[in-house]
Amino acid sequence: MRAAFAAIAAVLLSGCGAKPLRVCADPNNLPFSNQAGQGLENRLAERIARDLGRPLEYVWWAQRRGFMRNTIGKGTCDIWPGVAAGLESVATTRPYYRASYVFVTRRADRLGGLTLDDPRLRHLKLGVQLVGDDGSNTPPAHALSRRGITGNVRGYMLYGDYRRPNPPAAIVDAVAAREIDAGLVWGPLAAYFAARSKVPLRTEAVTPWLDDQQWPMAFDISVGVRRDDPALLVAINRILAKDHDAVARLLTQYGLEPS
Structure with a gap:
């Protein structure tokens, strides 16, 4: 023994x-x-x-x-x-x-089928994740800017407010709270927090997946x-x-x- x-x-x-x-x-x-x-x-x-x-x-x-x-x-x-x-x-x-940036919208708003070239983007309140103000930004931010879609866009820092739990989730919370109509969000982040939202949310991949032959979305x-x-x-x-x-x-x- x-x-x-x-x-x-x-x-x-x-x-x-x-x-x-x-x-x-x-x-x-x-x-x-x-x-x-x-x-x-x-x-x-x-x-x-x-x-x-x-x-x-x-x-x-x-x-x-x-x-x-x-x-x-x-x-x-x-x-x-x-x-x-x-x-x-x-x-x-x-x-x-493999993951892509996604559009996050409220299901009740019936905004399915959005693409980067959708004319609806010019009239919706949009949110996009930003890295900083030196040109080193997320692909969706560059894609919207290239199309001249800037006046109706609100930026959410990718790093967020580190004093709060899960700071990058702020952009998903903003969709649920009706502060914006659609957020262009990194997919894994969107999937996780959309599934936990009290407001039913929809996530759909941002297309085209490669914008202007230089900005990949996936x-x-x-x-x-x-x-x-x-x-x-x-x-x-x-x-x-x-x-x-x-x-x-x-x-x-x-x-x-x-x-």
């Missing part, structure tokens, strides 16, 4: 010396991550760490300008889930889902990995392939479709 207990203890302790998997994450950014571990990227990171046999450790940083530079760029974390595939600053895994999403750790990139790609069905089930819980 003593030998059996010793064997069990050896198994349990075998991973104690494993190097932690350090994950870059925002502590207040549902549906992606939060400090309570409720986000999609929290749960994906847990799965990856478990499959690697490494303890999970977070490097918390508000996901706003300077996030990458101050986290994975400095080597303080190993992975950054939820980045666009092919992002130049990091190595990226195979995509695990992106493949991957895990970002430090470029100096190719072995980790290979290992996570294997996990995403092996656990494809489990990851797909996780994505559906957040209103997303797997790649």
Whole structure:
């Protein structure tokens, strides 16, 4: 019996010396991550760490300008889930889902079928996510500006008011509150908060998906990995392939479709 207990203890302790998997994450950014571990990227990171046999450790940083530079760029974390595939600053895994910007409207208003070239956009109160005032803005913001649709557009900072929970959700809340008629919102954010809205909301992909041959509205999403750790990139790609069905089930819980 003593030998059996010793064997069990050896198994349990075998991973104690494993190097932690350090994950870059925002502590207040549902549906992606939060400090309570409720986000999609929290749960994906847990799965990856478990499959690697490494303890999970977070490097918390508000996901706003300077996030990458101050986290994975400095080597303080190993992975950054939820980045666009092919992002130049990091190595990226195979995509695990694809998402697009969407129109968010109130179902009662019957505004289905909106596109970037829909004449209704010139008369509706629109909301669009903004990054800043230096030209580095979201694709829908550029698309509306290119069409001269600016006077009826209200901007909602992508980072939001960090003093409140889930700050980027403000644009979805604005649709529900009738402050705007339609919001052009990053799809995963819209899906999560529209599903929880007391006011029934509709979400539809923004089309065309590529505007003016330079502003994509849809992106493949991957895990970002430090470029100096190719072995980790290979290992996570294997996990995403092996656990494809489990990851797909996780994505559906957040209103997303797997790649």
